[in-house]
Amino acid sequence: MSLFSVFNVAGSGMAAQSTRLNTVASNLANAESVASTPEAAYRAREPVFAAVQKQLGATAGAESEGVRMLGVTESQAAIPSRYEPGSPMADADGNVYASNVNPVDELVNMISASRSYQNNVEVMNTAKQLMVKTLSLGS
Amino acid sequence: MIPGTDNLFGIHTKALDVWQRRTEVLANNLANADTPGYLARDVDFRKALATATGQSDGVTLDTDAPGQISTAGQAGAGLAYRVPTQPSMDGNTVDAQVEQAAFAANGVHYQASLSFITAQIRMLRTAISGGQS
Numbered sequence: 136m137s138l139f140s141v142f143n144v145a146g147s148g149m150a151a152q153s154t155r156l157n158t159v160a161s162n163l164a165n166a167e168s169v170a171s172t173p174e175a176a177y178r179a180r181e182p183v184f185a186a187v188q189k190q191l192g193a194t195a196g197a198e199s200e201g202v203r204m205l206g207v208t209e210s211q212a213a214i215p216s217r218y219e220p221g222s223p224m225a226d227a228d229g230n231v232y233a234s235n236v237n238p239v240d241e242l243v244n245m246i247s248a249s250r251s252y253q254n255n256v257e258v259m260n261t262a263k264q265l266m267v268k269t270l271s272l273g274s
Numbered sequence: 275m276i277p278g279t280d281n282l283f284g285i286h287t288k289a290l291d292v293w294q295r296r297t298e299v300l301a302n303n304l305a306n307a308d309t310p311g312y313l314a315r316d317v318d319f320r321k322a323l324a325t326a327t328g329q330s331d332g333v334t335l336d337t338d339a340p341g342q343i344s345t346a347g348q349a350g351a352g353l354a355y356r357v358p359t360q361p362s363m364d365g366n367t368v369d370a371q372v373e374q375a376a377f378a379a380n381g382v383h384y385q386a387s388l389s390f391i392t393a394q395i396r397m398l399r400t401a402i403s404g405g406q407s
Contacts, residue, residue, distance in 0.1 A: 137294045141301045148305030155308070184309040186302075199312075202305045251307050254370060258301045261381050265297070268388055269290075273395035 138269075140200060141262040147187070147201030148255040154182050154204055155248040162236045169217075169231040171224045177234035179210035179241070210235055282398065286390045288326040292319060293384040299353065300377045303368050310364035314356035314373065322352050 158180045170176040183206055186199040212235040220229030296317040306312040337344045358367040 137298050141298055144298065144301040144305050148301075148307075151305070152308075184306070186306045186309050186312050199302050199306065201302065202309055247308065250370070251304075254304045254307065254374065257374075258304050258377065261377065262297060262301070265381060265384050268385060272388060273392055 138262050138266050142259060144201040145255040145259040145262070147203065148258075149252055151182070151184055151202045151204055152248045152252040152255065156245065156252070158182055158207060159241050159245045159248065162234075162241050163238065165234050166236040166238055166241075168234050169219075169222065169224050171226045171231065173214045173216070173232045176214045176232040177236065178214070179212070179234070179236040180207050181210070181244070182207050212237070283391050283394050285323070285327060286387045286394070289323060290384065290387045290391070292317065292322045292326060293380055293387060295322070296380050297377070297384065300373055300380060303356075303373045304370065304377065306366075307368045307370050307373070308366070309368075310366060312366050312368060314358070314368045315353045316356050316376065318352065318354050325352060 162179045165177040168177045182204050184202050185205045187201045187203050188199050214235050215233050216230045217233060218229055219225055219231045222231045224231050296319070299315050299317055303312075303314045303316075335342075335344070356367055356369075356372070359369055359372065
């Protein structure tokens, strides 16, 4: 029954979006982290999604079956440096290197991820209702 | 679907199959709403139903040698690409609002097919019990 696969599809979508929320939380938590070298500074992370393609010879249905995470990318934006000689993380010149997290980007990402997650939940709810109605057929 | 009941419920069991498939396709679109380069798909209901009821004049490939793969009932067969209403930077053509509307309509259509089948079952029950329920 293909309605069952809707659960898998929506479930994969929810998993992907919750990973995205997770990276947003990590980015926002580390927005003010400092490091003593630019290499060690925290870089904003973002997951990359890809559609899961069905194998050749699969039975009728959608072409793809859900979404998966290819991996997590790190932002290549410039790492800002600040002159804070009093900081324990300061290097020899008294500079600390902050993260390149852009809080505005992260908040937008958070709203988008949350909405997409809700979409998937609604899809799952509707599929469940349709299945229950199919089960009570004829009564 | 249960074999032998197709004549009882007419086209509705086939329609139910197509609506079910469309549910899956639309769920896929919504799950991939943030996937870069994903192209939204949809089922052409008229074509899909014609294929399901054998009224389609579509050409299919013969599979007369072992190892050849039949194109009938293949995943992705009969699916069309949605024409995007607005371009997006990452090449994704899923418009969440459009998909949500289509998904809602699809659910209602599915329930309509279910009610037709339910009505048919009630009719059969009446016929079996002779109207004495």
